[in-house]
Amino acid sequence: MIQDPLIRILLAPVSFLYGVGVSLRDFMYRRRLLRAFKFDIPVISVGNLSVGGAGKTPHIEYLIRLLRPYLNVATLSRGYRRKSVGYRVAEVNSNVEEVGDEPLMFKRKYPDVFVTVNEQRVFGISQIIQDQPGTQVVLLDDAFQHRAVDPGLNILLTEFQRPFTRDYLLPSGRLREWRSAYHRADIIIVSKCPEDITEEERNKMTFEINPFPQQKIYFSSYRYLTPYYILNAGYRLALQDSMSVLMVCAIAGTDYLKDYLESKVGRVRVKSYPDHHPFSETDLEDIEKMFHAMPGGTKVIVTTEKDAMRFAPHRQWLVEKKIPLLVLPVEVYFHFEGGEEFDEEVRRFLLDFRV
Numbered sequence: 144m145i146q147d148p149l150i151r152i153l154l155a156p157v158s159f160l161y162g163v164g165v166s167l168r169d170f171m172y173r174r175r176l177l178r179a180f181k182f183d184i185p186v187i188s189v190g191n192l193s194v195g196g197a198g199k200t201p202h203i204e205y206l207i208r209l210l211r212p213y214l215n216v217a218t219l220s221r222g223y224r225r226k227s228v229g230y231r232v233a234e235v236n237s238n239v240e241e242v243g244d245e246p247l248m249f250k251r252k253y254p255d256v257f258v259t260v261n262e263q264r265v266f267g268i269s270q271i272i273q274d275q276p277g278t279q280v281v282l283l284d285d286a287f288q289h290r291a292v293d294p295g296l297n298i299l300l301t302e303f304q305r306p307f308t309r310d311y312l313l314p315s316g317r318l319r320e321w322r323s324a325y326h327r328a329d330i331i332i333v334s335k336c337p338e339d340i341t342e343e344e345r346n347k348m349t350f351e352i353n354p355f356p357q358q359k360i361y362f363s364s365y366r367y368l369t370p371y372y373i374l375n376a377g378y379r380l381a382l383q384d385s386m387s388v389l390m391v392c393a394i395a396g397t398d399y400l401k402d403y404l405e406s407k408v409g410r411v412r413v414k415s416y417p418d419h420h421p422f423s424e425t426d427l428e429d430i431e432k433m434f435h436a437m438p439g440g441t442k443v444i445v446t447t448e449k450d451a452m453r454f455a456p457h458r459q460w461l462v463e464k465k466i467p468l469l470v471l472p473v474e475v476y477f478h479f480e481g482g483e484e485f486d487e488e489v490r491r492f493l494l495d496f497r498v
Contacts, residue, residue, distance in 0.1 A: 154315035162312045165320050172290050179293040180265050183498040184272065185280045187489070188294035190287025192307040192324060193317040195395030195418050197300040198334040198475070200245050200449060201365065203284050205475040207253055209486055214493070215257070215277050219267045220246045220284040222260030224419040230270050233258035244419060244452040245284065252448075264292045280493065287327075288319050296492045299328035301352070302396070303336040303362075308351050325352070330488065331360045335399050338364055340478055359488055361481040367403055370443075370469035373451055374461060380443070380469060382407040387439035389413075391430055391446050393420035393453070400471075404445065412437060422453050427460055434466065443467045 171177040187206065191197040203218065210216050222231065222243035233242040233250040242250075242260050250258040257275050261267030268281055286292065287299060301307045307325065310316045325331065333348055345362055354360045372378040382388070386408040390401060393416035404411045414433055416426070434444055444466060446454065451470045454461070461468055477485055 151315040158312040158315045181293045185496045186294040187296045188283040188286040189298045191300045201475045214279040217257040217271045217278045218282045230261040247452045264289045298330045333362045336364045362478040366474045368472040370471045373468045387442045389444045
């Protein structure tokens with residue numbers, strides 16, 4: 144979000160025009176001039192009102208781990224910044240250019256899940272049902288604004304430090320829709336909360352969001368696990384305060400990860416790129432220079448699992464340069480004993496689902 148009030152004021156007319164367009168589309172869906180499709184299998188959407196950074200991918204993973212022991216799960220993503228177009232099924236040996244980084248990560252971590260990408264969500268779900276008629280639930284990644292699909296369960300994420308209630312419409316802010324669009328959510332999750340979030344902070348945020356009576360609100364954080372070597376996932380290395388870390392990532396928000404690393408190691412330097420950035424040979428050279436310029440005895444590079452998908456094509460470079468690149472896994476957990484309640488809410492939706 145743009146912090147300078149003057150720039151926000153200058154961009155306000157553009158944001159207003161953008162908002163008019165959003166309102167017109169919303170009006171057309173509410174008046175049924177545009178049709179929202181419902182499907183005869185359960186569809187769960189996970190999205191946000193802002194552009195990037197709310198933690199959609201780890202929450203999709205949470206749902207995958209929750210549901211895959213009992214149901215045939217499929218995921219549908221846009222496949223952002225892939226070079227292919229249309230409907231694609233991700234395979235373990237697919238690459239980022241074919242399906243995008245997040246879907247590829249899903250498939251490699253959960254090979255039994257049917258992972259797909261398509262810009263057109265209606266067509267994508269229809270194709271999933273045709274290709275995999277045994278599918279019992281579809282998880283939609285980043286689909287809150289895709290009104291053509293009417294999901295059975297609509298989950299909205301908003302960051303604790305940057306909630307949608309304090310944001311503005313693009314381009315003066317990060318909102319893709321008016322704040323009032325949150326009324327479409329069935330569940331609101333305040334993500335990336337502090338580990339020590341208090342009852343007072345929860346109550347204050349709940350009051351600020353002001354959920355409707357039918358909406359449930361939960362608070363989640365990330366739990367980072369022991370990093371593993373990108374070329375051998377069986378080799379893990381615990382972070383220690385004697386280490387120096389070069390954090391390399393191309394994600395929407397880096398502060399949460401940087402704060403975590405700084406709490407675990409002695410020194411952290413950051414090399415960040417735009418979200419979903421494909422690492423080039425020039426990038427690799429810059430990363431190598433930064434790494435070797437860092438002081439300290441025990442030095443490693445740390446990246447995210449999503450970024451690791453875009454480092455994978457450069458395995459030979461990693462071997463030749465002997466670059467110690469560690470991948471940092473992350474999981475979602477809920478505060479205030481909300482995990483069991485959230486799980487039960489999802490199960491109830493699935494059990495009560497009727498065609």
